[in-house]
Amino acid sequence: MKRAMSGISALTLRTPGAIDSRSLDDVVCAARGLLGCVLVREARGHRRAGIIVETEAYPHGDPAGHAYRGRDARNGSLFSGAGCAYVYRIHRSFCLNVVTGPEGRGEAVLVRAIEPTEGLDAMMRARARATVGQRRPEGYSLTNGPGKLCQAFGIGLEFDGSDLLDSRASKGLFLLTRATTPRIAVSARIGISKARDAVLRFFIEDNPWVSR
């Protein structure tokens, strides 16, 4: 992938650091604040990383949220407090959420798209492996959707409940502070049937890695 990646990659990169769990107190602030932050996957000495460019908030009491039906065997990590990963499966894909708020509250931010910055080869291999019999993913389709980015980063249910704020506790999947200061655009959420009108989707303006 040799094109000029996107507008934001050229902006100033800051020294990455740990995310303060207090910045995940409020789910909408967190959905905005996670834009520009970096998701890192370390496995077998390899490192995959990318900038979060699209998120959706699923607040407490949201009928479209998986916490709405109450706590059950599958969604337990949604109630485990800020910084926890909530990973679930839909059809053939997995989706990654960053849990927000205190323990027991049941709200989270869905990570919908990422601009890859490191480990592109590993991501392409992982995507090709996961999409056997189909055309090889190219260009922005590498990570421009919630299921695609999980394929690219090798994220499955084994990360459900892991701690995303501690790079050592987190079995190789963690978040780092903002690499860029993004311009944020908003819209209604995508792919849901309830609460369709709520404006809870956030994305980096003009970033080509945002989902379609």
Place this chain on the structure above:
DNA sequence: ATGTCGATTCCCT
């Protein structure tokens, strides 16, 4: 045992 329903993805028109 059968039917329905997704916080999706892919391919085709």
Place this chain on the structure above:
DNA sequence: GGGAATCGACATA
């Protein structure tokens, strides 16, 4: 922009 693919979970019979 529409429809098929596809899989587990859940409700109903």
